[in-house]
Amino acid sequence: MQNETRDIIGIDFGTTNSSVAFAAPQSQGGQVQMVSFPLAAGGDTFSSRSLLYLERQMHAARKPVSAWTGPQGIEKYLAHDSFSDETQGRLIQSLKSYLSARTLTGTEIFGKQYRFEDLVARILTNLRLRASEALGFEVKRAIAGRPVMFVGADNDDDNAFAENRLRAAFEQAGFTDVTFAMEPVAAAYAYESTVQRDELVLIGDFGGGTTDFSLLRVGPSARNWNTNRGELQVLGNSGVGIAGDAFDARIVRRLISPALGSESVAISAGKKLPVLPAWVYANLERWHTLSFLRTHTTMDMLRMAEKRAAAKKAPEREQIASLITIVEHDLGYRLHQAVQRVKVELSHHDQAEFVLNADMLHLRAAVTRAQFEEWISPELERMSESLDGLLRDTGIAANQVDRVFLTGGTSLVPAVRRIFTSRFGGNRVQSGEAFTSVAYGLALMAAGK
Template identity: 30%
Template sequence: MIGFDYGTSNCAVGVMEGNRPAILPLGDHGRYIASNLYAPSREVIVNWLYRQLPSAEQATFKQQRALALQKGQAEIRELALDGIPAELSFGRDALTHYLQEPDEGYYIKSPKSFLGASGLLPPQIELFEDIVAAMMSNVKTLAEAALGRNITQTVIGRPVNFQGLRGEESNRQALAILTRAARRVGFKDVEFQFEPVAAGFEYEASLDQETRVLVVDIGGGTTDCSMLLMGPRQAASQDRGRDLLSHSGERVGGNDFDIAFALKGMMPAFGLNSSLASGKAIPANGYWQAVAINDINQQTEFYSAANGRFLRQLVRDAAQPELVKRLLTVQQHKLSYRVVNAAEQSKIALTEHTHQQVDLSDIDDGLSIRLDREGFGLACQRELNSIASLMKDAIDQAGTQPEVVFVTGGTARSPVLNQFLQQQFQHTPIVIGDHFGSVTAGLTRWARHVFS
């Protein structure tokens, strides 16, 4: 049995070693594998997955995906003529493949962000299910290699609310995709646990008395807050429902910080906030679409042929056409992930440094942008305010103040966020957990509870 953090930014797997959870090494990726996938063509994902499935699953899958498998096989033959293997890459390897040839192949980051999206058609749901299953299969294979045995039981983390406009319907859609994918790749028993609740379990193990804890889990795609009663007595209970005093969640997470930083910190160098030759402001919507990598509809619109024609006209009409040409380059060469990745890496660097120079000379010769912590804080005010609202909502629902605030998630490393949290809770202790491992450790503890 394992705890499986299928995260928006990273995936990790934990097992119990005695009374302590341990996060498994996943081959060359280390303990955390970035939630990225690269394929030489989108059509071959289904064929790669078919080859990885347990034999008992292959016949049903082949029947369900007959047409997609035929299309994929035709694409594999085309790729073979060019000497391109029809293999998938994951984690850092996937990002490397994308950055080498951004306008070739198929790259997706954080597919979890799309699972609750409204208006997905059946073929889109099948595609996301296959992407998730491929990523889960890869992680499962690596975890089994580390353990030397098969894994059939898992507890998977879930946010309080997935991205989506339809509330519980969006949550059901996302959970159904995750469940089908997990069972397809060989997990026989699949359970879910709220990520902020799981994150709190690890902190709970250090407590010697009952404590009201506000758990704030700032993940890659969502921020979830839960007010929990924690302590030795609660930790021994099989049913934690009575201990969960409140929870709130929204699709604002590390990806949104990266996108906001890319938009407000970098897109001015691409013409945002500049003017047309007529003196009117440059339309801003295209800049948002360029960096909205967690919104499939915005990205589809940005990369449409019609938008390409619009941007070429915008270059002609701009007072500073050399800036807008950079946006056109992003559109023509599918560089959205390149730009947002630069913002993400800068955010990480600003944890240790007050400023960061970003080299984008691959987009335009000599293009370099200086970013700093102050600019990051200003760019992300909306996201910070959203997190403050979620925390207040959880406290109001519980009808009581927390005795401790426990914070986890990669973005929690940021000094800007730490300062913001200190301002919100000036008289309450704030504990910063393992930025990436708290959820995995908690899911692992819960797996022992439910499967023992």
Template identity: 40%
Template sequence: MDSAATALGLDFGTTNTVAALADGTGESHLVSFAGDRATGPVFRSALCFWEDEDAWNGIAHEAGPWAIGEYLDSPLDSRFVQSFKTVAASASFERALIFGKPFRFEDLGQRFLQRLVAHSGGRLDRRPRRVIVGRPVEYAGARPDPALARQRYDAMLADFGVELHYVYEPLGAAFSYAARLTEPATILVADFGGGTTDFSIVRVEAPGAARRCVPLASAGIGIAGDRFDQRIVSQLLLPLLGKGGHYRSFGKVLDIPGGYFADFADWSRLAMMRNRRTLEELRRLQRDCIDPVPIGRMIALIEHEQGFPLYDAVGQVKRALSQGEEAVFHFEGGGVDLRATVTREAFEQWIADDLIRIEAAMDVALDRAATDAAAIDRVFLTGGSSLIPAIRAIFDRRFGSERIATGGELTSIAHGLALIGEQPDLAGWTA
């Protein structure tokens, strides 16, 4: 670790994790990871497990892009887990069984951070006393429990920093963006992550002010990039895997139960569908289906651990639709070949209700700050999903394109969190 580092900013994201170190001079520097599979400062929030009699408890693991590599090298002999942050506040999630061993959220998190440090090229071997951790304003999931999430985060980070502070993620991005400004402004930051969309309103004073940034209000909602992926899976892919189909039972024709499709459309649950009980149920269902071919595709995808490449193909289509009016989804793997064309117009219809709820969350932030759109001088959009045209259109309509700024979609939060860690008084920033 750099000997001059005074604070560490950790943006533990649903999709990606980024770390930054403040140097005591008002600057922060992203931690780039080392190795042949490294992807610069962006470390994928993923884990891969495989059985190894020489490893602790008989199970070895990797994280980040190295987890992806291990999985792709041996998909049938490994278990791949990503987006596990989405269950942090879920009381219904107790543990995941991986090769018969139970893993709590904090167990997954600790193993993830161990490998993140190991791949940091020594820059995180000795961390500064003060560690600033980003957290969403509102956690993902049905009936999220913030107190439970805090308890799990504390356990996950117990060995990561002596002095832990939690700060809303969009406030980190706000502090980072404020460094660009040369005059006073009231700014709205919209952070579109993988699991949540969060908003913060901050008053930025002129450079040299005793207190440069003053948080005014925050709000959020558990809808973001992963939800948009689920819409594509549900609308485009699941009909090819049996959704809407029928089976015969005791002389009656019944709808195929929707629970299988709900699990398949949720990455955190899809990864756990490869178990004997679920596969036996699907095979019995396939025998009774009027058209057994689509369910056969689902079984093959689960059996051959094709979840990651399938969702990667979905993400590619989503990104392609940010650039063009139409995209072709194509996936081939596990003996399954899927191809379909999707238009941007159709995608925007699928996420229309989600966008309404996201805009309503933004209005909550404005109300809490006792302000309105006219009083916002600058809007800073960050996070990967901020590039979706339908999302950008909301802000163009509400604020005008001349007030909108973007940049550092994956790194601005960590950069700002580290800078916040240098502030003498964190009381106004911590959540």
């Protein structure tokens, strides 16, 4: 009979990326195995994009809808021919950001209504099935990560609502037993596996949609042995609903949207009015909402604006045409990838160039690190306030913290790292695996359960 604790996995369902890990029980060494996700081009990855791509066959009798997630979803989306009349495609991303949104109960796709939990469950189902295949047993039980504060949550009730929705999606995906753990606490377990002495550690976990901090005592004698599992001593948590996606949005707003007509104005009754409403460009800023612009009403509005600009020989005509191309051909993922490349390049260099090359569109724009840091200054300030609030609430001075452990892609942004090096010194700040540390720690927690 299989040890009942053996089949519990750790699963980090993230805003942008998800990962899964499994650890043998501590009595058997507790070795952690990361679940890999195969790539069509060969090789594999330990992080799977948290996205859902739906495609409908237009000429089949019942117009069947197929669904893919993760690397396969990306490959199917990129291979889809937007000009073809044979299929329709819809890419859905960053669903985790909407867990606390009570007004978002579902959406219509290809004329069919889908509950919000249905869409999340599709992604979780594929993660569960891939984990079962890779690990050699049917995955039914998990310790899942959750942020300290979900995106959009203002209070404990909002957090509870978001967690309950996520639990319902897990259950719909075939999980029979799900326990939630704070993501920065899970990252602390990953960090503790590397230390040989007791430490007071600050964990910074930077996801696509949330930034979370935790203060914990870790190490051989730092566990709370008054519990059955010897849990880590958590001194305090704090979090804020901003992270990598917010940085991307700033790049789109300040660098890309102006090249697509966001600053264009027209004279009407002696007043300057924007050529297109601001909400159009707001949907561009969140790459998971760009596809929402692909409605008949919105496309008609954009084409009418292009015609008016062409009739007046206005300079914004080409800008609006480029915007129409991005929306019509659902170039949100390509746009986002280009933004990501700029962000990464600015982490290593003082300047970078945004480049979007598609068959039907080519955009280029230069940006400096100084500009980028100015654009994200409001987000940096909120992160700093959350961190300082945690230190203040726990009564811990910065010089008492032995180590700062940062995880998540946004932690590599120089301006973000300065938040920590300015308070704790560079010698105490280190980074973990950007996309897998939380899943790794969740697996260790499951092994000790």
